[in-house]
Every structure is written in structure tokens, then in C-alpha cells.
Amino acid sequence: MTSMPMLDVRDLRVEFPGRHGSVTALDGVSLTIAAGEILGVVGESGAGKSMTGLAVQGLLEPPGHIAGGEVWLDGRRIDTLSEREMQHVRGREIGAIFQDPLTSLNPLFSVGRQLIETIRLHLPLGRAEARQRAIALLAEVGIPGPEERVDHYPHQFSGGMRQRVVIALALAARPKLIIADEPTTALDVSIQAQITSLLRKLCKEHGTAVMLVTHDMGVIAETADRVAVMYAGRLVEIGPVADVIARPSHPYTRGLMGSIPTLGARVPRLQQIDGSMPRLDAIPKGCAFNPRCPHVMPRCQTERPELRPSGSGLSACWLNTQAQERAA
Amino acid sequence: MIVFLIKRLANAALVMLVVALMAFMIFRFVGDPIQLMVNEQTSQAERDALRERLGLNESVVMQYLRFVGNAVQGDFGISYRNQQEVMSLIAERFPATIELVLMATIISLVVGVPLGVITAIHRRKWYSEALQFVSIIGVSLPSFVIGILLILVFSVMLNIAPAFGRGDVVSIGWWTTGLLTPSGRAALILPSIALSFYQITLVMRLVRAEMLEVLRSDFIKFARARGVPAWRVHYSHALRNCLMPVVTMTAMNIGSLIAFALITETVFQWPGMGLLFIQAVTFVDIPVMAAYLCIVSFIFVALNTLVDITYALIDPRLRNSKA
Structure with a gap:
């Protein structure tokens, strides 16, 4: 991964001004995704996974806004673009897949109309050409009989099929980056695997970078190349998926892994992380995880750890720093 | 769908019958219509003849049924004020x-x-x-x-x-x-x-x-x-x-x-x-008032029924509820 990353997020900070001062929803998030790479983003609800995706797309709900950092897409800075310019980035360069395929399609327009709308917004095609492309896209995402299905309405499709339509919409203009926010959470388990493998196949074929936001480590393990773990609006660990799963470096990641049931393995009791994630307006000083961490040290309560190399990835924990310092 | 349709139409018809009853009651109880129609020189025999001719000596039920029957055919009688068909x-x-x-x-x-x-x-x-x-x-x-x-x-x-x-x-x-x-x-x-x-x-x-x-x-x-x-x-x-x-x-x-x-x-x-109705009220022109009441109610009921039926057509869940 020596080439320039497709998506480069640097020290991103998102704030929500409120009555009682500003709430920092994202704090110092830095990550990169290369072309053709799938980065999984995991964490508990409210850890800032979806927020990261929305911030990259410029779709933060006001009064939320990017308060610091930079977002670069294919060598171009996009967080400073105007709303009008962002309209051409969204859909054209960044495709989106939402969580619930039952609600993300407009119920009153046929899927063909929604596809053609997206295609013609971003590509210089006539109506007939756009329709041909819409049919080709439906075929590509594995919808049988696309010539007929193109004129059907969303309610005539099953959940899995609708998610395929949503993927077709995300792919409509061959974007450089796809942000998939919990794309399989609302689907049956049997359909989940189909959708993730479809996503993976299309991403590899077209060299599209994918940010796969999910709380499901299983999906990440099957689909992603690298994984970023988020906690309380901060990145705690990022690295190749096999390494992070096999040898999690951050105590929080270890806790996450320990709470996943495995088939075959006879574990007497699943591990759990005690307590819950802090509210964003009451993040503890130092490391945000320190009140729940089994290895907490005095330093963790005062100083915030930075992301440092650990194994093949990066991890933000004083334990690693300590180990490295000892080794040095 | 057909059951639904029949139910709605029966409902509408019932409402219209009640409205017609109210319109009819105005006829009956806002004074004696004969009194309003004749002048003071009319003899009792002439009054009885008129009463006979207008069917006002029949039973209330018969009169009501005739009123409804005529109203359905668009006949609301003659205006007292300008002697035209209402x-x-x-x-x-x-x-x-x-x-x-x-x-x-x-x-x-x-x-x-x-x-x-x-x-x-x-x-x-x-x-x-x-x-x-x-x-x-x-x-x-x-x-x-x-x-x-x-x-x-x-x-x-x-x-x-x-x-x-x-x-x-x-x-x-x-x-x-x-x-x-x-x-x-x-x-x-x-x-x-x-x-x-x-x-x-x-x-x-x-x-x-x-x-x-x-x-x-x-x-x-x-x-x-x-x-x-x-x-x-x-x-x-x-x-x-x-x-x-x-x-x-x-x-x-x-x-x-x-x-x-x-x-x-x-x-x-x-x-x-509306203006016709206001004028009718001023002149106690009861047939006009009754007709206005019936027609406006009819428009109300017809629109409501239509909307209900359209709903059933648009929303398949309403249509299938009987199954």
C-alpha cells in the first residue's frame, strides 16, 4: 500500500454545538483506504462509525459540523467544498449504501426511475442510454429479469433484492469510494452473506474503495481487508483484519473479540466488557476507555494515548507504548 | 372489495335518509304549510282540498316516504316565494x-x-x-x-x-x-x-x-x-x-x-x-331550505364515500383486510 490512498481522513474532528457547550462526536480520527480495499469500521452504537461516513460525505445534520482535520478523496480535498460542489461528489465519486433497504428507496418511484435519475445526474447519458445502463446495473448486482424488474416499485422486491437495488444505485456512476453503513444489519442471516460477497466482488472488480461500517465483527472478518475499531468518537486500533482478530492489541478490541460466540469452541461463559460507553459530553480524561479497562494505569487517567505502531497495525494504548519503551 | 363497497354505499344511504328525515321535519314543524301558502280569505273547504291535494292528511310515515321518493327524483316541490320548481x-x-x-x-x-x-x-x-x-x-x-x-x-x-x-x-x-x-x-x-x-x-x-x-x-x-x-x-x-x-x-x-x-x-x-338559502331563510321558504340541506349533505356524503373508496384503491392493505 505504497500508492496514494483513495480516501485519506486526517485528524478529523466533528462537533455538535448544543445548549451546554459543544459535544465532540469525532475526535482525531485518521484513516486511509486504498483503491480496491475494504476497510471495516467497528464499534458500539454511538462510537462514531456512522458519523465518520456522514462527515466524509458532507451529510452531517446541522448544527453538527467538521471542526478540524481534512478529508481527501483521490488527491482532492473535499471537506472544504461547497454544498453545490459536494452534490457532484456524492453519487458520482462517493456511493452510499444505507442500513435499511426497506426505507432507503422512495416508495413512489420505480427502481428504474431512481436509477436513471442517479445515472443522468452524474453521467452525460440520454434517457434511453441511462435506462440501458440501469438494466445492466441491475443485472450486475444479480437481480433476475432486470428488463422487467427495472419498472417495478420498491415494494415489489424482497429485502435482499432491495439491498441489491441500493447497491446498484451506489454503483450507478462508478464511484471511487463506497460508504456502506450497516449494509447487512437489517437482512436475514442467509441473505447477509450474499450481500457481503456481492459487495466484495464488485469492489475488487472495479477497484472501488469501501468503508464498511458495522457493529458485526463476523461481517468484518468475512469481508474487510483492514479494520478500524472506534470507541467514544476516537479510533483505538486499526490494522489488517486477520491480525486484529487474532491478536487484538487494544484492551477494548480484546473485549470486543471476547464477546463474540464461536461455533465449536467450548467457552464456559462469554466475556463481556463491564459498564457502558461514556456519553459524548462526559468523556473521561486521558484514555476514553480507562474506567472500563482491566489494565488501567495512572497514566491512562491523565494522558490521552496516541495511535502508535503495534504489530502490523496501529493502536492507541499506553500498554503498548510501555512495552515498546521497555524493549527500547 | 365488493363487500367493502356495499358497506360504504349502505352507510352513505343511511346517512342521507337521516338527513332527509331532518329536512322533512322542518316541513312538518315549522308551522302549518297550508297556513303559509294560503291567504286569509281562503275557506276551510278550500284549505281541506289543498291539504288533500298535497297529501298532508296522510300519516307522517307515508308523507316522509313520499318526500324521500320525490327527493330521489330531484323533486323538492315548489318554492313558496317565487312559485318556481325548487x-x-x-x-x-x-x-x-x-x-x-x-x-x-x-x-x-x-x-x-x-x-x-x-x-x-x-x-x-x-x-x-x-x-x-x-x-x-x-x-x-x-x-x-x-x-x-x-x-x-x-x-x-x-x-x-x-x-x-x-x-x-x-x-x-x-x-x-x-x-x-x-x-x-x-x-x-x-x-x-x-x-x-x-x-x-x-x-x-x-x-x-x-x-x-x-x-x-x-x-x-x-x-x-x-x-x-x-x-x-x-x-x-x-x-x-x-x-x-x-x-x-x-x-x-x-x-x-x-x-x-x-x-x-x-x-x-x-x-x-348559499345566497339562495339565505334568502329562503328570510322568507321562510321551507322547500328551498329543505332542498339545500339535502343537496349539501349529499355532496358531503358523496365526497366522503369517494375518498374512502379511493383510499381502498390506493392502499392495498385496506383492500385486503377482509381476507
């Missing part, structure tokens, strides 16, 4: 009221829908707050006040629109229309605005509430994430999803607009059914 009197006035009501409906949609969208999208802007405030005034001001204000400003002070009457009308068969003559169109302006004022505020508030709801939905966020421009997200994707209740309310309200028209017609001396 039905032809009403038919003469009907087009005027319908034109006024339709015009008011169109105005309320053309003005109310965009205002609703704008106040929903820019709901924190000062002009949205101002419009919300004005709309409260619109809801609470009685329509005769608005009518009189409009006459004062546009007819008396600015002298740009006629204050009363219907202007010149053209007959197309039994229908008369003011839409084809300049004076007819000019005469329509003020009354239709006065009548639509309340509707505008209703439509605006309804569209606003629906828009706020729809704008929160996922498919709107997804449309934005696909790069659909804001105006298109609002006016095509979101608005279209708001229209069902707007259409319903508009259809239902045509009935109440006809009832409201009574006041507006009086203020503007608009020769419609």
Missing part, C-alpha cells in the same frame, strides 16, 4: 357556487402547497415563523371579515376588482359559466380569494407537517447521498410522498367549502346556492 332554482344557482368553490380550491393548493414546503425546509428562518404566525390569523379570522377587508381594499380603495355579483355569464347547456367573460373572471377574484383564505392555511400547515415527517425518512437521506440536488429532493421526492393526505383533505373540504360559501356569497352578493 330544483330548477337550485340548478340555476349551482354552477355559480361550484365555480367559486373550485376556484378557491385551486388557489388554496397553488398557494398553500409551496408555502408548506418552504416553511418545512427553512423552518428556522424568520419568514417561516412569520408565515406560521400569519396562518394562525388565517385560521381564526372569520371569512366575512376577510371578504369585507378585501372589498374595502381592492374595490373601494384601489378599485381594481368588482365587489359584488357574478359579472356576465355564458350558458353552456344548463350550466352557466363566468369563466369565459372578462367581467365574469374579474368578479370571481375577490370571492374566491376570500373563500380560499382558510383553506390556504390548512393546506400549508398540513403540507408542512407532512414534509417535516418525510424529510426525516431514510430515502430522503439516501437521495441526498446519491447526489440528488436539494430542490429536487424537496419538490420531487419529498413532496410527492406528502400528497396523499393533501389530496384527501382537499376532496373532503370541498363539502365544507360549499357550506362556507354561504357566508362568502352573502358578503359578495354572489348568486349561488
Whole structure:
């Protein structure tokens, strides 16, 4: 991964001004995704996974806004673009897949109309050409009989099929980056695997970078190349998926892994992380995880750890720093 | 579907029978009709003959049944005041009221829908707050006040629109229309605005509430994430999803607009059914009053039934509920 990353997020900070001062929803998030790479983003609800995706797309709900950092897409800075310019980035360069395929399609327009709308917004095609492309896209995402299905309405499709339509919409203009926010959470388990493998196949074929936001480590393990773990609006660990799963470096990641049931393995009791994630307006000083961490040290309560190399990835924990310092 | 249809129609028929009963009661109990029809020199024999001829000596039930039977055939008797067939009197006035009501409906949609969208999208802007405030005034001001204000400003002070009457009308068969003559169109302006004022505020508030709801939905966020421009997200994707209740309310309200028209017609001396009714009240012209009551109720009931049936057609869940 020596080439320039497709998506480069640097020290991103998102704030929500409120009555009682500003709430920092994202704090110092830095990550990169290369072309053709799938980065999984995991964490508990409210850890800032979806927020990261929305911030990259410029779709933060006001009064939320990017308060610091930079977002670069294919060598171009996009967080400073105007709303009008962002309209051409969204859909054209960044495709989106939402969580619930039952609600993300407009119920009153046929899927063909929604596809053609997206295609013609971003590509210089006539109506007939756009329709041909819409049919080709439906075929590509594995919808049988696309010539007929193109004129059907969303309610005539099953959940899995609708998610395929949503993927077709995300792919409509061959974007450089796809942000998939919990794309399989609302689907049956049997359909989940189909959708993730479809996503993976299309991403590899077209060299599209994918940010796969999910709380499901299983999906990440099957689909992603690298994984970023988020906690309380901060990145705690990022690295190749096999390494992070096999040898999690951050105590929080270890806790996450320990709470996943495995088939075959006879574990007497699943591990759990005690307590819950802090509210964003009451993040503890130092490391945000320190009140729940089994290895907490005095330093963790005062100083915030930075992301440092650990194994093949990066991890933000004083334990690693300590180990490295000892080794040095 | 057929069971549903029969149920709705039976329901409507029942309501109409009750209304007819009330109209009939007016006949019976607002004085003796014979007394109202004859003069003082009429002998008792002549009175009895008239009573016999009009069937007023039969039992109440028989009279009611005959009243309903005649009403179904469009026969509401003869007006006491100008000795004309009540039905032809009403038919003469009907087009005027319908034109006024339709015009008011169109105005309320053309003005109310965009205002609703704008106040929903820019709901924190000062002009949205101002419009919300004005709309409260619109809801609470009685329509005769608005009518009189409009006459004062546009007819008396600015002298740009006629204050009363219907202007010149053209007959197309039994229908008369003011839409084809300049004076007819000019005469329509003020009354239709006065009548639509309340509707505008209703439509605006309804569209606003629906828009706020729809704008929160996922498919709107997804449309934005696909790069659909804001105006298109609002006016095509979101608005279209708001229209069902707007259409319903508009259809239902045509009935109440006809009832409201009574006041507006009086203020503007608009020769419609409402004005006819007011004149009938002043002269105790009972057949006209009864006919007006029946016809307005019929329009109400018919619109409601139609809306119910349309709902069932649009929403498959309503259709299949019997299965």
C-alpha cells in the first residue's frame, strides 16, 4: 500500500454545538483506504462509525459540523467544498449504501426511475442510454429479469433484492469510494452473506474503495481487508483484519473479540466488557476507555494515548507504548 | 372489495335518509304549510282540498316516504316565494357556487402547497415563523371579515376588482359559466380569494407537517447521498410522498367549502346556492331550505364515500383486510 490512498481522513474532528457547550462526536480520527480495499469500521452504537461516513460525505445534520482535520478523496480535498460542489461528489465519486433497504428507496418511484435519475445526474447519458445502463446495473448486482424488474416499485422486491437495488444505485456512476453503513444489519442471516460477497466482488472488480461500517465483527472478518475499531468518537486500533482478530492489541478490541460466540469452541461463559460507553459530553480524561479497562494505569487517567505502531497495525494504548519503551 | 363497497354505499344511504328525515321535519314543524301558502280569505273547504291535494292528511310515515321518493327524483316541490320548481332554482344557482368553490380550491393548493414546503425546509428562518404566525390569523379570522377587508381594499380603495355579483355569464347547456367573460373572471377574484383564505392555511400547515415527517425518512437521506440536488429532493421526492393526505383533505373540504360559501356569497352578493338559502331563510321558504340541506349533505356524503373508496384503491392493505 505504497500508492496514494483513495480516501485519506486526517485528524478529523466533528462537533455538535448544543445548549451546554459543544459535544465532540469525532475526535482525531485518521484513516486511509486504498483503491480496491475494504476497510471495516467497528464499534458500539454511538462510537462514531456512522458519523465518520456522514462527515466524509458532507451529510452531517446541522448544527453538527467538521471542526478540524481534512478529508481527501483521490488527491482532492473535499471537506472544504461547497454544498453545490459536494452534490457532484456524492453519487458520482462517493456511493452510499444505507442500513435499511426497506426505507432507503422512495416508495413512489420505480427502481428504474431512481436509477436513471442517479445515472443522468452524474453521467452525460440520454434517457434511453441511462435506462440501458440501469438494466445492466441491475443485472450486475444479480437481480433476475432486470428488463422487467427495472419498472417495478420498491415494494415489489424482497429485502435482499432491495439491498441489491441500493447497491446498484451506489454503483450507478462508478464511484471511487463506497460508504456502506450497516449494509447487512437489517437482512436475514442467509441473505447477509450474499450481500457481503456481492459487495466484495464488485469492489475488487472495479477497484472501488469501501468503508464498511458495522457493529458485526463476523461481517468484518468475512469481508474487510483492514479494520478500524472506534470507541467514544476516537479510533483505538486499526490494522489488517486477520491480525486484529487474532491478536487484538487494544484492551477494548480484546473485549470486543471476547464477546463474540464461536461455533465449536467450548467457552464456559462469554466475556463481556463491564459498564457502558461514556456519553459524548462526559468523556473521561486521558484514555476514553480507562474506567472500563482491566489494565488501567495512572497514566491512562491523565494522558490521552496516541495511535502508535503495534504489530502490523496501529493502536492507541499506553500498554503498548510501555512495552515498546521497555524493549527500547 | 365488493363487500367493502356495499358497506360504504349502505352507510352513505343511511346517512342521507337521516338527513332527509331532518329536512322533512322542518316541513312538518315549522308551522302549518297550508297556513303559509294560503291567504286569509281562503275557506276551510278550500284549505281541506289543498291539504288533500298535497297529501298532508296522510300519516307522517307515508308523507316522509313520499318526500324521500320525490327527493330521489330531484323533486323538492315548489318554492313558496317565487312559485318556481325548487330544483330548477337550485340548478340555476349551482354552477355559480361550484365555480367559486373550485376556484378557491385551486388557489388554496397553488398557494398553500409551496408555502408548506418552504416553511418545512427553512423552518428556522424568520419568514417561516412569520408565515406560521400569519396562518394562525388565517385560521381564526372569520371569512366575512376577510371578504369585507378585501372589498374595502381592492374595490373601494384601489378599485381594481368588482365587489359584488357574478359579472356576465355564458350558458353552456344548463350550466352557466363566468369563466369565459372578462367581467365574469374579474368578479370571481375577490370571492374566491376570500373563500380560499382558510383553506390556504390548512393546506400549508398540513403540507408542512407532512414534509417535516418525510424529510426525516431514510430515502430522503439516501437521495441526498446519491447526489440528488436539494430542490429536487424537496419538490420531487419529498413532496410527492406528502400528497396523499393533501389530496384527501382537499376532496373532503370541498363539502365544507360549499357550506362556507354561504357566508362568502352573502358578503359578495354572489348568486349561488348559499345566497339562495339565505334568502329562503328570510322568507321562510321551507322547500328551498329543505332542498339545500339535502343537496349539501349529499355532496358531503358523496365526497366522503369517494375518498374512502379511493383510499381502498390506493392502499392495498385496506383492500385486503377482509381476507
